[in-house]
Amino acid sequence: MSRPLPETDPTAADRRSQAHALLVRLSALEEGDPRREELRRRLVELHAPVVRRIARRYSGRGEPEEDLRQVACVGLMQAIRDFDPRRGKEFLSYALPMMTGEVKRHFRDRTWAVRVPRRLKELRSRLIVLEGEFTQRHGRSPTVADVAEELGLGTAEARELVAASAAYSALSLDLPCGAEGEERTLGETLGGSDPALEAAEDRVALAPLLERLSPRDRSIVLQRFAGDRTQAQIAASVGLSQMHVSRLLSTSLTRMRRCAEEG
Structure with missing residues (x-):
């Protein structure tokens, strides 16, 4: 009251x-x-x-x-x-x-930085009290299992509560970051070039070329270059000799290259 x-x-x-x-x-x-x-x-x-x-x-x-x-x-x-x-x-x-x-x-x-369910907002005040009292008693922060036991929650709900509580406030991307005198913000340190992005165009271009191969030949090509498997491993999986797999790979790649040049 x-x-x-x-x-x-x-x-x-x-x-x-x-x-x-x-x-x-x-x-x-x-x-x-x-x-x-x-x-x-x-x-x-x-x-x-x-x-x-x-x-x-x-x-x-x-x-x-x-x-x-x-x-x-x-x-x-x-x-x-x-x-x-x-x-x-x-x-x-x-x-x-x-x-x-x-x-x-x-x-x-x-005042939350992101939208979370109301039940988690209401539980956050109990979590804050629990964290203070638990740390004072045990000399450490409570784990998810401790939160679940103390608050009478399931493990999944306790994990969700801890994650949601961390979303109450957020750092500004304009926050200064780096060594003293270094003019850089937090936003400038986030992100970067994605190595997989360079291969995206190749994957798009290869899709129709792979469709022109038979299911067996396509499987062999994908196992070799997408699955990074050796010719011996592929041979064992498709029931062929390693030499036969090598010839099929060579034939398939030649066919795909010719189709790509013809457009």
């Missing part, structure tokens, strides 16, 4: 009194009354210090404090809309869980 934030504002008592009076007036107005909007605005302004304190509490987690204020305000507006002063409950004790809950949902749903 959320506990009320400490009230250090010298006008806190006045704010509670003003808020109660405004909420009573708001509840007495019919929906659609233009005066309701003004009362809501005054209530939001009245609780601006509380909004700022909540935003500061959750700052430092990668989200701008101003954005967190806006999120907390969403919870405040929802509390103003739903609060019933006739029940005798203090407004701030009603509004605080809604404001902090809205901020927590923001971190759960909006």
Whole structure:
């Protein structure tokens, strides 16, 4: 349960009194009354210090404090809309869980680097607590098997949770990388030429030439050049002599070369 934030504002008592009076007036107005909007605005302004304190509490987690204020305000507006002063409950004790809950949902749903299932987002908070407590008890990080046992999950689900948790944040490709004074970013270190790419055009060109061979001859050619098998191994697999395999390879390659030249 959320506990009320400490009230250090010298006008806190006045704010509670003003808020109660405004909420009573708001509840007495019919929906659609233009005066309701003004009362809501005054209530939001009245609780601006509380909004700022909540935003500061959750700052430092990668989200701008101003954005967190806006999120907390969403919870405040929802509390103003739903609060019933006739029940005798203090407004701030009603509004605080809604404001902090809205901020927590923001971190759960909006700040992940990639999309992951909601159940894994909700389990991540338990995983973080587990990692801290487990490391303190055992002097090492928990394995997937440890996570599964501690959280009552299957091994596959625990593995998925650990992988998804690592996707919460991502490094920028513009992050400086390399030795001091070396002007290079992380993005410039990723990727490279693919040696297999050079052979892609050859594979495309060879496909129709292989189709012109008989199934046996095609198999021999593929075993020799795609399977990297010796002539002796091929001979044993097709039931021919090694010399016969050598002649068939030579004949097949000559035929393919002639077909390629003829187009």
